[in-house]
Amino acid sequence: MIHNFNAGPSILPRQVFEQASQAILDFNQTGLSILEIGHRTPLFQAVLDEAIALVKELMQLDSDHEVLFLHGGATTQFFQVPMNLLNDNETAAYLDCGVWGTKPIKEAKLFGHVNVAASSKDRGYTYIPRDFEIPADSAYFHYTTNNTIEGTQMHFVPETTVPLVADMSSDVLSRVMDFNRFSLIYAGAQKNIGAAGVNMVVVNKNILGRVTRQLPSMMDYRKHIENGSMLNTPPVFAIYVCMLTLRWLKEQGGVAAIEKINNQKAALLYDTLDSIPVFKPTVDKADRSKMNVVFVMENPELEKAFLELCKKEGMVGVKGHRSVGGFRVSLYNALPLGSVKTLVELMQHFALKHA
Structure with a gap:
């Protein structure tokens, strides 16, 4: 049996794989594949409508928030956000807590001024800053809710009157939040809500239309809203997989139900790491991610042996990011x-052998 701990593209529900694979052969008993149906036909419109409705339901969004499914992944949003929200003479505030903080900061500087409100670079991005101020005149405040590479997570939403923009690519819909507090949320689908190839954007339409620059149609959120995510040919199959995954999440009991399971998984793994001297978590306890658990070994010479054991036992994706190691x-x-329980048993066995 394979246990998939990949950081992304990552594990999806078994029933989603089964339903998607069947749809490739025969979508809804039409005799057509989901890969060949017209995107402007009622067949796909129903898929898109359900995907949007499920996002609105699972996030409990108000009528001001629109849901878009766009090309380009989260990386495109690094520049599309400031292009739409930041004038040349304005300043946006950003939080720098790792790779996915520094990259959007770099892109935003192409469109206006950037104030790095706080950074955890001084300690290798192993914690989340808390005592920082967001200037009231900021165009918006951008942060990444979960840092996939470094293994940190924001367990609070900053208190501010400034519009909030969040990259939720790696923890969207994994825990209960007041999503209406955010003016814009974006998330690449390939971690929690679907397959690679589509980016979900949730935007409060009242924040749009304030920049003075001319926007290319494909970069203008308002144009995508007007055209219902079909300004051009959308990534049909990726949206379909999102719809199936969102449907699965609703069947599990929604966000509150999945959060309880996620808390169990994280608690089990962190408790094990804290109790076995062979392993060493790298992140401050208060800021540990419940999505991406990062750790090293007290004796680095044992890392290769542990990776080989994981591979032998079907544990996929446990090697740390190349920039961090471990x-x-x-x-x-x-x-x-059950996959976490199996991994924990393997870790305990390894620790006994190498204590």
Whole structure:
């Protein structure tokens, strides 16, 4: 049996794979594949409508928030956000807590001024800053809710009157939040809500239309809203997989139900790491991610042996990011608690052998 701890693209529910694979052969008993149906036909419109409705339901969004499914992944949003929200003479505030903080900061500087409100670079991005101020005149405040590479997570929403923009790519719909507090949320689908190839954007339409620059149509959120995410040919199959995954999440009991399971998985793994001297978590306890658990070994010479054991036992994706090293175990929504239990047993066995 394979246990998939990949950081992304990552594990999806088994029933989503089965339904998607069937749709490739025959979509809804039409005799057509989901890969060949017209995107402007009622067949796909129903898919898109359901996907949008499920996002609105699961996030409990108000009528001011619109849901878009766009090309380009989260990386495109690094520049599309400031292009739409930041004038040349304005300043946006950003939080720098790792790779996915520094990259959007770089892109935003192409469109206006950037104030780095706080950074955890001084300690290798192993914690989340808390005592920082967001200037009231900021165009918006951008932060990444979960840092996939470094293994940190924001367990609070900043208190501010400034519009909030969040990259939720790696923890969206994994825990209960007041999503209406955000003016704009974006998330690449390939970690918690679907397959690679589509980016979900949730935007409060009242924040749009304030920049003075001319926007290319494909970069203008308002044009995408007007055209219902079909300004051009959308990534049909990726949206379909999102719809199936969102449907699965609703069947599990929604966000509150999956959060309880996610808390169990994270608690089990962190408790094990804290109790076995062989392993060493790298992140401050208060800021540990419940999606991406990052750790090293007290004796680095044992890392290769542990990786080989994981490979032998079907543990996939446990090697840390190349920029960090060590190990990373991703606990996304679709990962069963049983996989974490199996990994924990393996870790305990390894620790006994090498104590």
